[in-house]
Amino acid sequence: MFHKKRKSLVVMSVIMSALIMVSGCGASKPAATTPAADSKEPIKIGFLGAKTGDVAMYGLNTLKGLNMAVEELNKEGVLGRQVELVEEDNAGQKDQAINITNKLISQDKVAAIVGDPTTGITRVAGQIANSKKTVILSAGSTGMDVVEIGPYVFRDTLLDTIAAPATMKYVIQEKGWKNVALITSKNNDYSVSLSKIFSDAIDANGGKVVIEEFIQDKDTDFSGQITKIKSANPDVIVFSGYYTEGALIMKKAREVGIKAIMVGGDGLQGDDLMKIGGAAVEGSISYAGFSPEQPTPNTEKFINAYKAKYNNELPDLFAAQGYDALMLIAKAIKDANSADSEIFKDSLAKTKNYDGVSGSITFQENREPVKSPVYLLEVKDGKFALLKKVPVEIK
Amino acid sequence: MPILNNLMQQLVNGLALGSIYALIALGYTMVYGIIGMINFAYGEIFMFGAYAGLVLALTNYVNVYVALLGATFITMVLGVVIERVAYRPLRRSSRLSALISAIGVSFFLSSLMVRVKGPNTRGFPTLFENRIFEIGDFQITIYQIVIIGVAGLLMLSLHLFVTYSKMGRAMRACAQDQDAASLMGVNIDRVISVTFAIGSGLAGAAGVLAGIYFNAVQPYMGLLAGLKAFAAAVLGGIGSIPGAMIGGLVIGLTEILGVTVNLSEYKDAFAFAILILVLLFKPSGIMGRKANKKV
Incomplete structure (x- = not known):
């Protein structure tokens, strides 16, 4: 993997070659x-x-x-x-x-x-x-x-490529929230790649991204984006980033009178979501690979x-x-x-x-796991509670 | 029509954000005007103000005004102490020493806050209920009214204070010529202390307002805010008080404009691009006067 990270910087290559030597030594053991x-x-x-x-x-x-x-x-x-x-x-x-x-x-x-x-x-x-x-x-x-x-x-x-489409299917087909506002945190790799999965899944399930907005991790002012989202009047806000920004976005959204709830990945699952977001994040939906509720x-x-x-x-x-x-x-x-x-x-x-x-x-053939069900969690009374277990079909 | 309404809406967002930058920028500009030094710790004083407001608000016994006044007072004291400890001993040495000392203070304050309150973003408690005022399609939240209102009030009082009070006159005298002012019986040390107190108090108040408006407080919030406020001060013409106000508003509005035209990832760059452009054509800033060489 070190070969992949080819960089022109001399310093970088020195560090890299040192690392290769270290791992090379390891490989020479019996x-x-x-x-x-x-x-x-x-x-x-x-x-x-x-x-x-x-x-x-x-x-x-x-x-x-x-x-x-x-x-x-x-x-x-x-x-x-x-x-x-x-x-x-x-x-x-x-x-x-x-x-x-x-x-x-x-x-x-x-x-x-x-x-x-x-x-x-x-x-x-x-x-x-x-x-x-x-x-x-x-x-x-x-x-x-x-x-x-x-x-x-x-x-x-549970992989995002399995869970995010299952979540979107629930949101769009079961809940009927077809008009989606999609928010991505541009300087967060996880968010950028998850948004891509969400966006494909929204299209596949007959939904529509009515507005796409970008933020950055550590931003605190979202008033510009929220104003635009309000005028697009979405049924649901899909945010692919982490809980801190998620909480702040929702607080700002409630402030200007947006009623739609937030849906996101497991990046939303931190207690700070509720600590910072309070009532504004009630009803927010995210997915997880496990919940002790409703067990088999x-x-x-x-x-x-x-x-x-x-x-x-x-x-x-x-x-x-x-x-x-x-x-x-x-x-x-x-x-x-x-x-x-x-x-x-x-x-x-x-x-x-x-x-x-x-x-x-x-x-699967490429050894990637398919897990079923996807556990949809909902913020209820300031806690993550199981909303629904969504089964995943294996192709 | 919806586009126009949207633009109006964004204008208010920009105004609220810009007011916060303007309040911090005033500190930069006042200190520069009087001792010719950039106090890079203002961003962190702003952050301290936000935390002071948070701690006060969490006690549940205070309303928004007490939190605002309390935080302002705490940061005023902080500003005076910083000047005594970190800048006054260096006043006669090169400007670079004072600048480095300021950067040191800035790191010290943010690290201290990480140690005391942890690195995580903290939510700000609701100090008063939100209300939305609608005029046709156009709407404004009570938070925005409070931010813009309080910032405007503070800037107006500062203007009156500097223009009409005795201390204000002393400050202006020091800005023109410290030695001459000293010979006329102005207590330079006192004037500088008051300048730091006022500048820091404004930054502290801005911190509480930012806490209320963004709902979030974290130890490194002062870094970028301070940098943008500094840009605002330079943009408006460093040393000029009305310039700092205008600079702050311009930076805030450009930032929101960046989001409006779908270039939100460049919104921080926008602020600095405007700064560079203005300085190219008017090196002294929007309201700055040409520097008169002292003979």
Whole structure:
């Protein structure tokens, strides 16, 4: 991946070549050898994620889900062997993630790695794991260029390309809100690419973007854009950015008397949305890959066991996806009758309609997951509440 | 007709935004006029005013006017303290030293606020209920009326103060020639302190108004606002008080105009492009006088 980022700046290229040398050193270590399937040694699974730092919440909750999966799997064992988790803390840092991934594969000789919950680190770790022929399953990354790395890289998350069209179908066809005001934050990559998906989905579902406006993250004055949106008189405001700007936009919209509600992606899901937006964001709709409300029997069992294990705490998206990640790997190992990544990666790639606790999971031909249902959340009385579970059809 | 109405609507948006810039710009221009120094910390004083207003408003015991007055008072004190600590010791050294000191103060204040209140954007509590006034299709919110009204009132009082009061006359005297004013018995230190107090108070008031109008307060809000206000001061003619007012309004209006013509991603660039254009044709700014060389 470093080759992609060719820059003319001398400094940049010096840093880059230094990095290539570092990762090159890693690659020269002896290739991983997985223990033979008939040995009674435990099957080791590596955990890649942050236990400290800014994104520690993602890592810690993934770990909780993983530990539950380990406990459950070890009741019966996998291929007559126990499952053992090797935990490391990358603190959300790419350099540490590189060292840890190398260590997990070369030293601990893990059968597979679950992690990282973030896209950036998964891309880096995915390069290493793929070149060393070890399965890596990210329980969290949603960005682009992840599974494209190679046949050993997987993820079990709800993707925007699945969720955003499902959300628009609900908004336009079920709610009948056909005239859409689309707002994009121009200096936010996530928002720009999500707006593209939203815009295509609006067209596909017979809706119409009556006005398209642009803001920037950290902007505070939206009066100009809101005035234009008011005169376009949309049925709904679709905003593809983050919660802070979302809250400020809606406050300004209510101020000038716009009644339409806001619809957006999971970027809207921060408690600051309600803290800043207050009554103005009531009714706002966003999507998520998990909700503990209205569970299926399988999910309910998981929630109850989770609450019993972790002081009555409700599992979140990362816990559910972490649990599913390990269960998927265990199932693939059983199906392939081998804990060798080179062999069970193929049975993992064939996963179809797996009944996970975060929804049903199918890997498409390119290994991108299709998850169903999409959980639509609504802000109700200052909290995110489940509005509807929208099923996704697999083509 | 709808286009015209839309334009009117955007004009009001621009006026409200411009009033906030104008209030900060006054601080820049007054200090420059008197000691020939750019106080780059004004943006951060503006930010402090917004936070002071936020803290006061969150106590639930105060109404909008108390929050406004309280924040103004707090920033006045802050401005005087900054001048004493960071600028006065450097008054006789080169202008560059004072400028660097000002940049230091600016970083210190924003970092301090990150430490105390955290880096996140905070919502501003509702100090009074919103109302919309409609005149035909045209509408204006009570927030916009308050922003424009309060800013106008403050600028008018400043103008009267500088033109008619004794202290105002002393300030103008210092602006013309500090040494001569000193010989005539004007207490220079006091005049400078008062100048900083007034300038900072206006920036603080602007902070509260911005908090009310944008609903948001964050530690780095002063950086861009301060930069645009500085541009406004230069555009209007630095050192000229009416110039700062006009400059602020022009910058605010251009910014909104950028959004109106679908170039919102360039709205910040617009403000500075106008600045460059004006300076190309009239280097002293819109209201600036040609600098007279002292012999």
